[in-house]
Amino acid sequence: MTEPADAAALVDAALRRAGAGERDEALRLAAEGARACLDAAERLGGAGRVEPGLLVTLGIALRLEHAYGGELANLEDAVEALRAGAAVVTDRPRRAALRSELGGALLMWFRLHDDPAALAEAVETLRDALGDLPAESPQRPQVLSQLAAALVATYERSAEPAGLEEALAVLRQAIDAAPPAAPNDEALANLGALLLTWAGYRDDVTSATEAIDVLRRAAARIPADRPQRARVLANLSAAHRLRHERGGDPADLDQAVSFAGEALAGTPEGTPEHAAVAAGYDAVLRARHELSGEAPGRPAPRARPEIVDVLLATADDDLATAMTAALTRSGFTVRRASSGEDLCNSLDDARVVVLDNPYLSPDEAVTLRQRRTATPLIFLVADTVDDRVRALAQGADDYLVKPFDVAELLARVHAVGRRADRTATRGTIGVLRFGEVELDLDRHEARVAGQPVPLSRKEFAILALLARKPGQTLSRAEILADVWGTAEMATSRSLDVRMATLRAKLGRPQLIQSVRGIGYRLSPDY
Numbered sequence: 384m385t386e387p388a389d390a391a392a393l394v395d396a397a398l399r400r401a402g403a404g405e406r407d408e409a410l411r412l413a414a415e416g417a418r419a420c421l422d423a424a425e426r427l428g429g430a431g432r433v434e435p436g437l438l439v440t441l442g443i444a445l446r447l448e449h450a451y452g453g454e455l456a457n458l459e460d461a462v463e464a465l466r467a468g469a470a471v472v473t474d475r476p477r478r479a480a481l482r483s484e485l486g487g488a489l490l491m492w493f494r495l496h497d498d499p500a501a502l503a504e505a506v507e508t509l510r511d512a513l514g515d516l517p518a519e520s521p522q523r524p525q526v527l528s529q530l531a532a533a534l535v536a537t538y539e540r541s542a543e544p545a546g547l548e549e550a551l552a553v554l555r556q557a558i559d560a561a562p563p564a565a566p567n568d569e570a571l572a573n574l575g576a577l578l579l580t581w582a583g584y585r586d587d588v589t590s591a592t593e594a595i596d597v598l599r600r601a602a603a604r605i606p607a608d609r610p611q612r613a614r615v616l617a618n619l620s621a622a623h624r625l626r627h628e629r630g631g632d633p634a635d636l637d638q639a640v641s642f643a644g645e646a647l648a649g650t651p652e653g654t655p656e657h658a659a660v661a662a663g664y665d666a667v668l669r670a671r672h673e674l675s676g677e678a679p680g681r682p683a684p685r686a687r688p689e690i691v692d693v694l695l696a697t698a699d700d701d702l703a704t705a706m707t708a709a710l711t712r713s714g715f716t717v718r719r720a721s722s723g724e725d726l727c728n729s730l731d732d733a734r735v736v737v738l739d740n741p742y743l744s745p746d747e748a749v750t751l752r753q754r755r756t757a758t759p760l761i762f763l764v765a766d767t768v769d770d771r772v773r774a775l776a777q778g779a780d781d782y783l784v785k786p787f788d789v790a791e792l793l794a795r796v797h798a799v800g801r802r803a804d805r806t807a808t809r810g811t812i813g814v815l816r817f818g819e820v821e822l823d824l825d826r827h828e829a830r831v832a833g834q835p836v837p838l839s840r841k842e843f844a845i846l847a848l849l850a851r852k853p854g855q856t857l858s859r860a861e862i863l864a865d866v867w868g869t870a871e872m873a874t875s876r877s878l879d880v881r882m883a884t885l886r887a888k889l890g891r892p893q894l895i896q897s898v899r900g901i902g903y904r905l906s907p908d909y
Contacts, residue, residue, distance in 0.1 A: 387437050390419035394444045401447060413447035420444060424883040425897060438468035438887060439481050441880065446488045458495070460880040461488045463839050467884040469508075479515035482508050483526050490533050497709065497793050505533045527557035528570040535577055551577055572601040572615050579622045591626040598622060613649035616642045617660050624667055636674060639667045662707045662719065666700035693796060694733035696720040696742050697763070706737070709789045715796070723747035730758050735796050739763045740774060752778055759799035763787075815850040817905060820889070822847055831889055841866055842885045845878075849895065849905045858902040 393416035400409035420441035442465030449458040465485035472478045489505035492498060509530040516523055534550035554577060557570035575598035582590035598619045605612040620643035627635035643664040650660045692715040697703050703719050710717045718733070720726040723743045727750045730736065740762050743751060762774035762782040774782045780799050783792060815822040819832045827843055829836045838846065844866045849857065863878055882903065886895060896906050 387420075387423050387440070390416050390423055390437065390444075391440045393419055394440050394447075397444065397447050409447060413444045417441060417444040417448060421879040421883065425879060436468075436472075438464045438883060439472060439477070439484075441883065442468055442481070442488070443484050445880070446484055446491075449488075449491065458488060458491055460877055462492055462501075463842070463884045464880055466839075467887045471887065475515045479512045479520075479522065479526075482512035482515065483522060483529065486512060486526070486533070487529050490529060490536070493533075493536060497789065499790060502533060502536055506530065506537060509533060521562075524557045524561040524570065527553055527560060528573060531557060531570070531577070532573055535573070535580070538580075547577070547581060551581065568601060568604050569611070571597060572605065572611055572618075575601050575615065575622075576618050579618055579625070582622065582625055588626055588630045591622055591629060594622045595619065595626065607649070610650075613646045613660070616646035616649065617663060620646060620663060620667060624670065627670075633674065636667065636671050640664075640671055643667050662700075662704040666704055669700065691716045691718045691732065692734050692800075693717045694720060694726065694729055694736045696723070696726045696736065697739035698742055699739065702739070702763075705789075706792065709792060710796070723750075727751050733758055735800055736760045737763065737792075737796070738779075740765070740770060748777060761795055761799060815847060817850055817853055818894070819891075820846075820850075820894070822850055831891070836888055838885070838888060839881075841881055842888070845881055845885060846889075849903065853905045856898045856901055856904040860902075862902060 393412055397409045397412035397416055400412060420437050424437050424441070442461045445461035445464060446458065449461060462485070465481060465488055468481055469478070469485055472481055486505045486509035489501045489508060493502040493505060509526055512526050513523070513530065516526065531550045531553040534546055534553060538546035538550060551574070554570055554574040558574065561570065575594055578590065578594035578597055582594050598615055602612060602615045602619060605615060620639045620641075623635040623639040623642065626632070627639065643660070647657075647660050647664045650657045693710055695703060695706060695710075695717055696719070697706075707717050707719065718729075720729065724747065726736070726738070726743070727747060730751075736758055738760060759780040760778060762777070762779040763785055764770040764774050764782050766784045771782055771784070781795050783795060815824065821830045822828075822843070823830075824847060827840075829838045829843060829846065845862060848862060848865055859878055866878075882895065882897075889895075894906055896904050898904060
């Protein structure tokens with residue numbers, strides 16, 4: 384019989400292995416720890432008990448599994464478990480560790496989905512974690528690094544210089560707080576990336592040089608087999624390119640090409656980062672070609688998918704790199720059209736086309752209108768009435784005024800995609816009541832004894848499904864199919880996680896009964 388202490392011991396061992404760089408062993412122990420947590424939670428839940436500490440341990444195990452195994456479902460489950468734990472833990476050291484884990488998981492979620500609410504929650508959570516930690520705590524460097532990363536992401540969305548300066552200050556604190564025997568390589572890499580951003584904002588050679596110095600130190604200290612090193616090399620390339628643009632030294636452009644090629648070689652194909660690094664590499668090769676007149680010397684063409692989510696057409700290399708990075712980070716597949724002819728021939732090979740208004744020649748614009756298909760088209764236009772009207776006259780389904788925010792780009796790509804594929808119809812739904820629990824299905828609100836209870840989308844869907852069939856046992860397969868659907872990768876363990884967090888949030892573990900070997904039901908006696 385698995386006890387909460389056994390699960391905690393497994394997860395503690397996984398954390399130690401992770402700290403020692405033993406990824407495979409950390410993943411194995413984290414998976415065992417997660418299974419032990421769920422076994423204990425199911426046993427206790429079936430007995431009408433909730434153990435808050437289990438949610439904390441489970442959240443940490445799932446976050447480790449995502450970090451070392453890459454399963455997106457593990458990250459979503461981790462966020463839910465850690466949130467539920469945060470609502471019940473009161474011990475300050477334990478709460479600080481929990482908030483640190485939750486802040487890190489939320490930051491990962493933001494990077495994958497570009498979710499501003501998750502980013503704001505990450506900043507607030509990490510600030511709270513720092514407030515719970517004493518000045519001499521060994522956890523402070525890590526939490527400071529995470530907070531700085533969240534502040535950087537916030538700056539990228541708001542473009543407020545004050546946010547950038549605060550992030551720089553927090554990162555320097557993280558580096559200073561690390562003991563000499565264990566320097567904070569992650570903070571150093573992030574500081575270099577942030578200094579690169581600062582150099583672009585200040586537009587001077589001195590700041591670019593400082594960024595290069597810090598990034599070189601980070602690259603020298605990070606092992607070649609760690610994915611983070613490729614990101615550092617990509618930033619080094621960008622810093623050298625920036626210094627070349629401001630100072631004019633051809634040697635900087637050569638260094639930019641060299642580091643970009645090394646970064647591309649170290650970034651696995653098929654990952655979201657690969658498309659962004661490849662776009663940066665192509666950009667510096669073109670810049671060197673324009674300077675020297677030599678052939679660009681690009682690597683052999685990479686196979687492209689038959690259908691991509693977004694076909695991007697722009698002659699602006701920097702804009703293409705930034706948009707590709709933002710879109711791939713949010714899970715879209717992206718291809719950049721090589722020419723106006725390529726764009727016109729590829730309209731059926733994408734779900735959405737994003738077209739920079741001055742990209743096409745007059746003849747190509749005519750061809751585009753003649754060949755238009757059902758694929759939605761978003762134009763990037765200047766901030767004038769004439770440009771907006773011209774875009775709509777040329778067949779645009781939507782437009783974005785330059786300069787634009789990443790959040791608006793993602794929202795418009797999602798919106799035109801939904802309009803193109805929408806087949807669902809809306810119906811009317813009402814309120815479900817059972818005992819002290821009330822579910823407003825229109826407003827997605829849950830109350831227990833009149834008090835609101837914040838439930839995630841999937842927690843709410845599970846409870847609503849059970850409430851529609853009170854006393855009836857639903858199999859695990861039925862619940863997974865109804866709540867997760869066929870479009871998402873769901874596992875039976877994801878359901879176990881949601882049941883543990885749902886019981887904890889409702890405060891009535893006896894409400895949802897486990898039927899051994901089958902599934903779950905609402906208690907007919909409740």
